[in-house]
Amino acid sequence: xxxxxILSVSKLRKWFPVKSSKVFGEKQxxxxxxxxxxxxxxxxxxxxxxxxxxxxxxxxRTMIRLIEPTSGKIVFEGKDLTAxxxxxxxxxxxxxxxxxxxxxGSLNPRMTVGDIITEPYVFQKMYTKxxxxxxxxxxxxxxxxxxxxxxxxxxxxxxxxxQRIGIxxxxxxxxxxxxxxxxxxxxxxxxxxxIINLLMDLQQEFGLTYLFISHNLSVVYHxxxxxxxxxxxxxxxxxxxxxxxxxTAHPYTRALLKSIPSLDFxxxxxxxxxxxxxxxxxxxxxxxxxxxxxxxxxTERCRQEVPPLRxxxxxxxxxxxxxxxxxxxxxx
Amino acid sequence: MGExxxxxxxxxxxxxxxxxxxxxxxxxxxxxxxxxxLGIVGESGSGKSxxxxxxxxxxxxxxxxxxxxxxxxxxxxLLTKSKAxxxxxxxxxxxxxxxxxxxxxxxxxxxxxxxxESILIHQHKTKKEAREQAIEMLRLVGIPAPEKxxxxxxxxxxxxxxxxxxxxxxxxxxxxxxxxxxPTTALDVTIQAQILELIRDxxxxxxxxxxxxxxxxxxxxxxxxKVIIMYAGKVMEYGTVRQIFTDPLHPYTxxxxxxIPVIGKQTERLNVIRGMxxxxxxRPDGCLFHPRCDEACELxxxxxxxxxxxxxxxxxxxxxxxxxxxxxxxx
Numbered sequence: 001x002x003x004x005x006i007l008s009v010s011k012l013r014k015w016f017p018v019k020s021s022k023v024f025g026e027k028q029x030x031x032x033x034x035x036x037x038x039x040x041x042x043x044x045x046x047x048x049x050x051x052x053x054x055x056x057x058x059x060x061r062t063m064i065r066l067i068e069p070t071s072g073k074i075v076f077e078g079k080d081l082t083a084x085x086x087x088x089x090x091x092x093x094x095x096x097x098x099x100x101x102x103x104x105g106s107l108n109p110r111m112t113v114g115d116i117i118t119e120p121y122v123f124q125k126m127y128t129k130x131x132x133x134x135x136x137x138x139x140x141x142x143x144x145x146x147x148x149x150x151x152x153x154x155x156x157x158x159x160x161x162x163q164r165i166g167i168x169x170x171x172x173x174x175x176x177x178x179x180x181x182x183x184x185x186x187x188x189x190x191x192x193x194x195i196i197n198l199l200m201d202l203q204q205e206f207g208l209t210y211l212f213i214s215h216n217l218s219v220v221y222h223x224x225x226x227x228x229x230x231x232x233x234x235x236x237x238x239x240x241x242x243x244x245x246x247x248t249a250h251p252y253t254r255a256l257l258k259s260i261p262s263l264d265f266x267x268x269x270x271x272x273x274x275x276x277x278x279x280x281x282x283x284x285x286x287x288x289x290x291x292x293x294x295x296x297x298x299t300e301r302c303r304q305e306v307p308p309l310r311x312x313x314x315x316x317x318x319x320x321x322x323x324x325x326x327x328x329x330x331x332x
Numbered sequence: 333m334g335e336x337x338x339x340x341x342x343x344x345x346x347x348x349x350x351x352x353x354x355x356x357x358x359x360x361x362x363x364x365x366x367x368x369x370l371g372i373v374g375e376s377g378s379g380k381s382x383x384x385x386x387x388x389x390x391x392x393x394x395x396x397x398x399x400x401x402x403x404x405x406x407x408x409x410l411l412t413k414s415k416a417x418x419x420x421x422x423x424x425x426x427x428x429x430x431x432x433x434x435x436x437x438x439x440x441x442x443x444x445x446x447x448x449e450s451i452l453i454h455q456h457k458t459k460k461e462a463r464e465q466a467i468e469m470l471r472l473v474g475i476p477a478p479e480k481x482x483x484x485x486x487x488x489x490x491x492x493x494x495x496x497x498x499x500x501x502x503x504x505x506x507x508x509x510x511x512x513x514x515p516t517t518a519l520d521v522t523i524q525a526q527i528l529e530l531i532r533d534x535x536x537x538x539x540x541x542x543x544x545x546x547x548x549x550x551x552x553x554x555x556x557x558k559v560i561i562m563y564a565g566k567v568m569e570y571g572t573v574r575q576i577f578t579d580p581l582h583p584y585t586x587x588x589x590x591x592i593p594v595i596g597k598q599t600e601r602l603n604v605i606r607g608m609x610x611x612x613x614x615r616p617d618g619c620l621f622h623p624r625c626d627e628a629c630e631l632x633x634x635x636x637x638x639x640x641x642x643x644x645x646x647x648x649x650x651x652x653x654x655x656x657x658x659x660x661x662x663x
Contacts, residue, residue, distance in 0.1 A: 051520035158608055188375040189547060190605035190624075193591040197601055215520065222593030222602065245595060259525040261550030263577055263594065271554040273526040278490040 006209050007063070007177055008039040012072035014055075014062045018283055030282045032058040034233040035072070037309065037330060038317075040177075045203065045210040047224035047241075049217055049256070051279055055233040056213045057101075060179040063211065064096040065089055076177070094124060097175040101182035103162035107154040113140070113165055114150040120172045139168040142205075144198060160191035167198065171206070179211045184219060196223060217260050221245065226315075229253045232282055232290040235309060239316040249318040252291045289321065297322055337508055337541050338364040338387070343401030345379075345386045348394065352613040356382040356396070358565040361639070366508070369535055369542040371552035371573070374562035377609050380545045383562070384511045387543075388426050389418050405509070424454045427502035429495070431514035436498055437486040443470075443497045444482035447504055454505045469500040473530060492523035499530065503538070510534075511543045516551065528555055549592060553577055561585045564610055564620040567639060571646035581648045584621045619651065631656060 013036075015029035032055040040046050048056045061067045063074055065081055074081040076096065084092060097120075100106035107116055117139055118132040127135065137147040143164040154162055163183060170178055180199065184192040196219065202208060214220050220227060227244045229237040229252065237250040248254045255274035262271075275294050280286055286293050292302040301321055309319045311327040345357035357379045364370050374380045385391045387403050389410060403410040405425060413421065422428075430436045438446060447466035451457055457465070463482070470478035473496040486494055495515060502510055512531060516524035532555055535542050544556055552559055552573065559576050561569040561584065569582040580586040590603035607624045610616055619637050622628040631651050639649045651657050 051522060160608065188609070189549075189588060190375060190591055191608070193593075193602035193604050194606075196593070197604060200601070217521070218593045218595050221595045222599070255522060257595075259521040260595070261524070261528065261548065261554040263550055263553050263589070263592070271525055271528055273522070273529045275522040275526075278492055278523070279520070 004042040005039045006042040007074070007076045009063060010037045010073045010075075012036045012059070012062060012074065013070045014058055014067060015070045028283055031055075031233045031285060032282065033062055033069075036230075036235045038228060038235065038238055040209060040211065042176075043203075043207055043209055044226065045212050045224040047220040047227040048211060048213045048230060049215060049220050049227060050230035051215065051256075053232075053279060053282060054230040055282070056215075056230050057181055059230070060098065060181050060211055060213050064093070064098060064177075064179060066098065090123070094173045095176045096179075097170040097173060097177070098179040098181060099163075099166045099170040099183055101185060103159045103166060103186055104154075106166055107162055109154055112151050112153055113145075113157075116154070116165060117168045117172055120169065124173060126173075135172065136168075139172060142171070142202070143168040144194075158191075159187050160194060163187065163195050164198070167195075167202070171202065174206065175208070177209045177211070179213070181213045182215070183212075185214065185216060192219070199223070217257065229256065232280065232285050234290050234319065235317075236291065236320070237318045238309075239313075239318075243313070243316050247313070247316065249312060249316065249323060250291075250320050251295050251297050251322070255294075289319075335366045336363055337366045337368075337406065339402070339404040339407075340383075340387065341402040341404070343383070343386055343398070343403060345382050345391055345396060345398045347396045349613070354612045355565050355615060356612060357386060360401075360562075360565075360567050362560055362567065362570060364509070364541055364543065367535070367539045367541055368558065369532075369544060369556040371556035371559045372543060372545045372562060373547065373549060373552055373559060375547060375609055377564070377612060378562040379565040379612075380547075380562050381513055382565075384428060384513050384543065384545055387511065388422055388428055389413075390422075390428075420454070423450055423502075423507070424505045425507055426509045426511065427505070427507040428511040428513065429498045429502050429515055431517050434486075434491065434494065434518070437494055439486055442483050442485055443489070444484075447482075447497070447501050450501050451504050465504060466500075469504050470497070472503070472534075473497070473500045474526075475500075490523075491519055492526060495519065495523075495527055496530065499527075499534070503534065503540070506538065507540065509541045509543065511545070513545045514547070515544070517546070517548075524551075531555060549577075549589065561588070564615065565612055566620060566649060567647070568621070568650075569646070569648045570639075571644075575644070575646055581642075581646065581653065582621075582650050583625050583627050583652070587624075587626075619649075627652065 012033055014033040015031050018028045018030055050056045062069050114136050117136040121127050121132045140147045145164050184195050212223050224241055226240050228235055231252050237253045258274035277294050280293055288304045289302040289307050292298045307319045307321045308329045309317050310323055310329050311317050312323045317330060341361050343357060343360045347354040347356055360383060372380045372383060386398055398411060444466045447469055448462040451462040451465055467478045467482050470482060475481050475496055516527050534540060546552060556573060558572050560567050563584050569585050580589055587603060587605045591605060593602060605624050610620060616623050618634045619632045622632040637649050637651045639647050640653050641647055
């Protein structure tokens with residue numbers, strides 16, 4: 001990991017409009033990604049965690065412009081991706097790839113494995129047909145698939161093997177930055193560790209930078225260098241992994257960590273529900289701090305004023321009024 | 333505690349498909365005491381859900397068939413019951429909640445209606461009494477403002493709330509046994525913690541026995557007393573949570589524990605169980621786990637191991653714990 005920034009987003013926002021029942025009613029939005037600012041360093045793995053509907057998948061997709069951002073900037077290697085035309089973006093995608101959660105839905109059932117892996121070359125008009133097949137064979141070997149299966153179809157593979165196909169496809173263009181959107185959550189425990197190890201090996205070999213999206217905090221702990229915690233479209237905490245687990249700042253992160261059923265079965269580690277109630281709707285998120293409806297430290301100020309993201313310790317950012325006056329504000 | 337509620341003896345359920353016989357459940361035996369909570373852990377296709385469905389006789393037939401064994405509830409064999417008798421047992425004595433709180437509820441009826449349905453079938457109550465009980469049940473499972481929410485439709489509720497409604501339906505006839513099939517898999521961690529706390533709380537308050545089926549070892553460690561580890565339709569290991577988590581005997585259990593990342597324990601690489609879960613229609617010879625086992629020897633490749641009873645009440649299906657293994661290692 002170096003200190004060189006490979007990708008940075010500033011005030012990234014993606015609001016999805018919702019059909020309003022009233023013609024002249026106020027326009028409503030799902031605020032999936034709400035003014036998020038952070039940097040990713042070259043060669044690091046940044047984990048994004050949060051519950052369903054917190055916007056982590058939208059963030060991953062917006063960062064590589066698979067979804068157009070509503071506003072904000074995405075700077076990749078010094079170039080602003082939001083200013084790119086379609087054509088320029090297509091070329092830039094060589095460096096920015098994604099692998100998906102669902103190993104069943106993300107592969108075209110009517111294409112062979114070879115066609116799936118070489119499709120990126122077709123779009124980028126790279127190599128001759130023969131070279132493409134050679135490349136596919138090589139990629140299959142790298143990802144632990146037997147190249148004799150190159151003419152087979154996705155349904156002939158197990159979930160873990162399909163996820164390997166997805167990884168091979170994502171690596172075909174030798175990207176620099178890879179978004180892994182819940183890559184192991186559909187897999188069994190014993191298969192999950194195979195894929196995690198593969199992703200970590202590939203990162204070493206090709207010097208990849210990962211954005212690793214997952215709701216499984218144990219997997220994230222194992223995989224990543226830094227963790228970003230999201231709640232209702234907002235970034236609530238961002239810190240180095242050990243720092244986040246040991247000096248947890250935001251009440252939501254604390255509750256999230258407490259909710260993991262641990263293998264420790266002793267009485268004092270017995271799981272207690274750390275949070276009451278459900279996640280509010282992202283259409284009408286609570287005013288002020290979005291977490292205030294479930295927060296045990298909630299004050300009057302939290303209900304009204306949105307807490308800014310502050311650096312409360314070196315490289316440790318959080319958006320919470322509890323840390324008012326500490327550190328400098330990052331996204332005023 | 334100590335009084336047996338459920339005894340499963342040599343239960344085998346096979347599915348007869350075009351591709352051959354699928355041995356989904358093969359010679360499974362276990363006991364459950366009154367008020368006890370048992371976890372059944374396994375990967376997909378290990379037969380953990382089929383175990384539950386076989387107990388309440390909901391295995392789809394054809395292609396499935398319970399080919400052998402006994403399921404004794406209070407000494408009464410459920411497998412010899414008629415369909416009508418089973419209908420009374422389900423809901424009244426044994427209840428089950430499923431993984432998908434989104435699809436397990438009927439979208440066109442209010443949740444109150446669905447709770448009342450079960451009460452009206454099994455108990456002699458008027459509609460008014462049933463409605464009152466439904467509200468009471470919703471309060472029991474921790475739904476706020478139950479007098480209002482009783483008239484909600486499932487789509488008006490979140491996933492966690494729907495799972496609470498499912499639990500309310502399952503509990504309304506005060507069953508002796510509650511089977512939870514992956515009750516929290518579709519839920520977020522903070523909601524999962526709420527539901528697990530509820531299940532534990534209900535067990536303590538009502539004395540209901542619980543069978544909890546899950547793939548998550550952490551969930552089992554938090555909720556149950558005893559654990560069964562299943563693999564390819566067979567029980568691989570059985571013991572208390574403490575025994576299995578501190579000292580796993582079976583190589584599969586041990587490997588499974590090592591392959592889970594643990595927060596606070598930094599490791600370079602995760603342990604990997606190589607290969608895949610075997611196909612249940614073309615099972616390997618010998619021990620079903622031997623193709624993936626690091627300690628497998630000739631014996632494991634040829635002879636199918638029995639479930640061995642150990643002195644401390646544990647059971648394990650592995651040649652390592654027999655005399656034959658001793659002879660082997662001395663050769």
